[in-house]
Amino acid sequence: MSFDVILTLSIFAATILGLIVFQSRPAKVFGVTLLSLVVLGLADQQQLIASVANPGLLTLVLLIVCSLALEKTHILRLISSQMMGVSYGRSWLKLYIGTVLSSAVLNNTAIVATLLSPVRNNPYHSPVRLLLPLSYAAILGGTLTLIGTSTNLIVNSLYIEASGASLSFFAFTAVGLCLVVACGITLWFSHRFLPESNLSNDDPKGYFIDARLEASSPLVGRTIEENGLRHLESLFLVELVRQGRLISPVSPNEMLEANDKLIFSGDIAKVMQLTQFKGLSLFADSNGLLSSNLTEVIIRNGSVLDGSSLKSAGFRALFDAAVVAVRRDGERLSGKLGEITLKAGDFLVLAVGDDFKTRKNVNKNFIVISGVEPDVKMGTAQSWITVGGFVGAVSLAALGVTDLFISLCVLLGLMLFSGALTTNDITRRLPVDVWLVVSAALLLSQVLMSTGTTDILLSLTQLDVAEHPYLVLAAIYVCTWLITELVTNNAAAALMFPVAWTLATVSGLSAMPFVMTVAFAASASFISPYGYQTNLMVFNAGGYCLKDYVKVGLPVSLVYAFIVISLVPQFFPFN
Template structure:
């Protein structure tokens, strides 16, 4: 065994161990992998540059950037406006179909973010019965097209690097449709495993808002009732903190004292009415940011905020933003806003400063949502250019008239020229992490195959593809699925593609069944709230527990696996 092979095996093994140990930091793990390959002389300059400039990867980055403008339009809100009806069956079906079709061409994180509020606030059905199906529908919809999910585009990037050609727009559609139908039926049958509503509809629901009474406020010495603090629109005074002592519930005749902390809960869009009370300031007001645009975010799994309080991490210095309110759906928060221990999945409303958009740590710690108060209001002309341009770009590429990369370049230029996108938008949300992960994966894939390391790995497995092709596909699927649930879908696709490709190549069988199996298996995250962004977004919103994902997601995972393993060889013969 040569030195290069030993070094490559060591880097490959270290990458897998690193991804398991540091599950929330795949970009850093792959970054170290890339450096190791270059420093150890396993990859040359030409390979490094080609990995970062891979056409499939650049197409993925362009697609994500162009999708940012779509989030500013009203297209997703129009989709959500007519989903909720009195019949649970009809509501479930409308939500499932609408989400699936939208996710086939749009960013599924944006779709779930837009639909969260209509589902939570619908007057007919418990959100707990709809939110998890919403997340699963978004995942399944992504399997329908090449651009439905970043996983498909990452596999396509690797495929282009290995074969020199691209997968077609509809390569995934036949199997994807079968998955949507079969898994949708399974999900409907398993909805009985969803918990009964554990979210109350009392006044404690909504955002947790912290206001402080100044020592010279005219409200001091007067009761809650006299000050008119019990009759606010969609905001409710749920508790009062006085000299470290918590008072809850707050009686109407409770007399206010200087430096009291008043804790409200309710509709965040009504928060500005609190500033009308002289001497009453919000948590963000003390930071001088309250008059800035309000931005809603979700704390990512692995964020530096997870398990910390706002004060302990120095939130303002880190992000040039102040927290106006926090919400943890399914649980009532208590105490001072700055001292609450935050968790992954918590929703925050931020009053942001001028530097917030350009802070590189924003995307690493938050999923940025829209809908509280959009940072920019898109005009009618800009909306038409954005929506019409996106449909045209995707349509031309889908029918093979223009390369997707070219059509997206033109669309991006139009968006920048019309003002639908700004350079600040792109700078703030450029998917650097995805770019780094895929580039490193491409480089690792090249090294694994050029050094013959994959051949040695395959010899260790003692798999004879020619004799047991279906068993081999099952093993590839299982390994990819495990990595997806333990790490991330993108990492699973990146690590398993070179192994699957080499398995097929050395055995003189078609590579397509193996490529497609990796792609579909990497999107099969149904039994963990942390394996996929949309699962995390609905985790707290629905008050779910890990066992809920297992009970509902396991049947879906089994059916998903069976459909892939039976139909991929049918549509892509071995």
Template structure:
């Protein structure tokens, strides 16, 4: 081998070691790899441009950006209200089915994020009994389609780079459906090992937000549970004020009446989801400022607000702003927002008017902390356009009518021009880490070819694996990819193992597709570690799990998953001559 070959192998090994050592910073590792590949001249300029603009990678980025519009609709929240019922078995089955189906077509991270709120706030079952199955169901559902998980799309980008064509939309479906059913049965049997610790922390935290049930609202006469007010994301209904009577805690069966004041606690960035409830008016709505810029301030000691209420001080006239929410660290706040006595050090979120910045009394009363960018929710025609457009684009792509990248590009353009998403939102949520990891991994595969490592590896396989059943090397590929995804991340594991899997297939003289599929499925098979897959990490702290819980529940699921993959892939993707 040449000096370049040894250098490329050294960089490959150093990348794996770095990913294991710095598990939470894969972008930093791949960024360093990019600099090394360019500095040592292991890739040329054309390959750099080709890797950065790989069609499969562009498709992945476009799909993730288009999914932002879908996240702003009520679609997932409405589905979430149907998941939890009194029966644990029914709740578990609904959770598995709904999560798997949604994750097959939507970003599974967004699915888990949306369903976590109703699970944590449900009055029937401890969240620790459902959160880990939620994560596993999202992983399993993501294996069913090409767009179900970023791992499949990353592998597809490498496959396009290798063969010049994309994997079919439902190429993963047969094995994926078997995985959902087989692992679902094992998961149901092993759910008895889940802890039954109380993880539902219903103590009021974060900002307090005041909303009023207006006349003619469809919320009137229905319970809190039926209205879906128990299933909000990062907001919790802490009390109801009715004719100066305080109702707290609020029962799910509590019937709402006209004029009720609902006090929520939680994340101010999620305040806009309250606009989905017709006839529910926030405290700042009456001033017409809520749709404008929001800013966070702290009340100064010398402020004229101290010891007075928002209603008596004439807040709107003084500051050309309306209070959206209030937070007092270390203390609970109760009652109507306009009647809360303000104290020094209180945090306020203000919806500010055009004249706010020019008022000379702002700095005397407040310390400006930051701007607040609430999650804007879609409604009306924009919401239907976001949902219908996404379904149409995916359907046309699945039927082969149009290319997935073209469909997503057109859809994103429609979303931007109709206001479903803004350019600022796209810039803020651009998946830079994934783009960097995948593009640099593609460059690494170029370097492996340029330096002769791929040819050398294929020759070694030819020399030493003559007569060996390809199934055993397929099994070896699965185990290596699975171990790597458990100790690093699923996307990095897929990116690093793809060239090795292809090298094995070429050395054996067989079609690369069985090895490609095994790498894709194995990279998604993270059930034993909370750090290998993002959804596992999301539920790890939320469910107050320990590593032993992942082992007890995840190991049987992982073994079942692996057995299905290595047995079914050769059945549906046979070892044809390459």
């Protein structure tokens, strides 16, 4: 075994270990991997450039960038307005079908972000019974086409690098349709394991709002009842913080003192009621931001805020925004707003400053879900160019008239020319992390194959792939699925592709069943709230806990696995 092979094998093992230990920072782990390969001389300049400028990878980046303009149109809002009705069964079915079809061609994160508020606030049904199925429907819809999910495009990038050809637009559709139908039926039965509601009955929104009583306020020296703080619309006074001492519950006869912190919980839409009380100030109001549009966001997994308080993170300086309220469904928050230890999945309502929309760190730390991201509204002409152009670009590529990369380049130019997209939009939300992960994975894949590392690994296992192809296919599926649930879907696809490709080429079998298995398995995140971004988005919104994902997702995951392992070889034979 040569020194290069030992070195490559060590980097491969260290990458997997790093992804497990630093689950929330896959981009940094892959960044170290890329630097290691270059610095240690395992990859040359040509290989590095080929990885960073891979056509499949550039297509993925272009698709994500062009999708940003779609989020500004009313198309997703129109879809969401048709979902909810009096009949629970009909609402569930419309939500499932609408989400699946939308996710086949649009960014599933944007779809879930758009539907989150209408589903959560619908007057007919408990959101707990709908939000997790919404996330699963978005995942399943992504399996229908080449552009349905980033994992399919990442696998296609790796496939282009290895074979010189691209997967077709509808390569995933046959198996994907079977997954949508079978897993949808399974989900209809398994979602009944969800509780009727995990959310507090007396706290419909669960937002945590912090107000300070100034010394000059006329409320000082009077009771809670006398000041009318017990009769607010959809806001409840739950705690009082006085000189570091917590008072809860708050008696109606409690006398207010200067510098008291009043902690309210309830509907953030009613927060402006508090500004009517002279001398009662919210943090955002004291910074002159409360009159701005309010923006509701979710803290991303891996955000710098995860595990920090607002005070220690220097929130105002980081984002040019002030936190008006915090919500963590299924768990009561307590104490001062600025001292709460934040977690991934927490909801924040922000009053944003003028500079908020230009901050490059906003998209890295938050998922903006409603209200209120301060973007310019798109005009009618721009909307037609955006929607029509996107449909046209995808249709031309699907029919084989032109390459998807070329059609997306033209579309991006039209969007920039018409003003549907701005350079600020692209700069702020350019998927740098995805670009880095895929580039590093492509380079690692090249080195694994060029040094013969994967061949040596296979010889050590003494595995006869041609003798037991179904068994090997199942093993690839399980390994990819485990990495997806433990780390992320994109990392799983990037790590397992070179292994699957080498297994096929060494054995003399067709690579397609192994490649497609990796693609489908990398999207099979149904048991963990952290394996797929849409799962994290609904985690706190529905007040779920891990056991809810296991109870509902495990049957779906098993049916999904059975269909992939049994049907992929039928549509993509081994020989």
